[in-house]
Amino acid sequence: MAFTAKILLLGSGELGREFVISAKRLGCQVIACDSYAGAPAMQVADGCEVFSMLDGAALKSAVEKHRPDFVVPEIEAIRTETLAEVEAQGVTVVPSARATMMTMNRDAIREVAAVELGLRTSRYRYAESLEEVLAGAGHTGLPCVIKPVMSSSGKGQSTVRSADELERAWDYAVANMRGDRRRVIVEEFIAFDYEITLLTVRTREGVLFCPPIGHRQERGDYQESWQPTPMSAKALADAQDMARKVVDNLGGHGIFGVEFFVKGEEVIFSELSPRPHDTGMVTLISQNLSEFDLHARAILGLPIPEIRLYGPATSAVILADRESDRFRFEGLADALATPGAEVPDAEVDVRLFGKPTTRPYRRMGVALARAGTVEDSRRIAADAAARVRIVHDEG
Ligand SMILES: Nc1ncnc2c1ncn2[C@@H]1O[C@H](COP(=O)(O)OP(=O)(O)OP(=O)(O)O)[C@@H](O)[C@H]1O
Ligand SMILES: NCC(=O)N[C@@H]1O[C@H](COP(=O)([O-])[O-])[C@@H](O)[C@H]1O
Ligand SMILES: [Mg+2]
Structure with missing residues (x-):
């Protein structure tokens, strides 16, 4: 069977499932990966691998085993250092290993957007302790939004309206953050239309x-x-x-x-x-x-x-x-x-x-x-x- 391309999909939720359907309609072969068996995209893919996307060694061996043309991240939490290695070996990481690394970390992408590109963002500070959270909220004013630098779908995120809620918000962020960096972003609350x-x-x-x-x-x-x-x-x-x-x-x-x-x-x-x-x-x-x-x-x-x-x-x-x-x-x-x-x-x-x-x-x-x-x-x-x-x- 001649395929258009071979794709290793990292994350196999609902977004991956629809992506697999689109890619397969164009003649691709897709191996769907996630941390649990029977994930949505695995049900419609050509093959699957079960491992944590944060496990660099497992990720590397999946790439070596399948030798894909493209590695397509579907979730945020991935061992991005391994993606950089894979990219250096000539496999295309979508859209790029750097993009996945920058966007997995709220602080990294915020620096690009606010500092490097000068885009308008909410006022913000990073914090690695309750003291820094208090200082951060002093900078942004209240209400503010506290988010782990690594999280998605609102996990560990809360909006703080009064100073006595800051400690709870810090604890909640730390308890629900992904990865090993105890770091949050304190953002000015934007009362958007x-x-x-x-x-x-x-x-x-x-x-x-x-x-x-x-x-x-x-x-x-x-x-x-x-x-x-x-x-x-x-x-x-x-x-x-x-x-x-x-x-x-x-x-x-x-x-x-x-x-x-x-x-x-x-x-x-x-x-x-x-x-x-x-x-x-x-x-x-x-x-x-x-x-x-x-x-x-x-x-x-x-x-x-x-x-x-x-x-x-x-x-x-x-x-x-x-x-x-x-x-x-x-x-x-x-x-x-x-x-x-x-x-x-x-x-x-x-x-x-x-x-x-x-x-x-x-x-x-x-x-x-x-x-x-x-x-x-x-x-x-x-x-x-x-x-x-x-x-x-x-x-
Ligand atoms: N600074 C802010 N001011 C006002 N509302 C905010 C602010 N930050 C986040 N929110 C609200 O919370 C939602 C989720 O925030 P954000 O997109 O940063 O989280 P996320 O965990 O990355 O979510 P996802 O992964 O689903 O995109 C926003 O779409 C917005 O409605
Ligand atoms: N905001 C990010 C997002 O919507 N991601 C989508 O949710 C899945 C995880 O769902 P689960 O937590 O129910 O397994 C991910 O795999 C992706 O498809
Ligand atoms: Mg969002």
């Missing part, structure tokens, strides 16, 4: 943008995302300009999810993922090429003649509420029948990720909706998501 993800594709021919995605977060994790989100031409141009500067600095080819806060006409850079973004799952229904298709094409050097929005669309998450490995979904038929006759142009779809276990707030699926307006698509996607119920078999 709205926040966006600007999906930015870096290809051999240049940089392309998807229409901006708006989203709503709870506990630092996204609940719904919609596309397009209304923005002034000036704010969009500013966001695109900043996104281009950051991705050009990071280099390589692929899709990036660049996050901004917008307040009035002011656009504030927050952070970015050098890979498909969770809020970008809306593109599974909104665009001619999803963020996963775009990532695959950019990596493989295939043309992207046009990114076309089919119409306003929303993704809404389906979350679990407890820890369990004995559960099933109910209401799928009901969800797919949303919205019935009253919105004739609407389309609804569901993605269930196939995660083997539930835990509180774990994302198990998304409902997708496209309609005549963003408001209609939000309402329909929320309805459809609510109709999918996770039922637990007791005993």
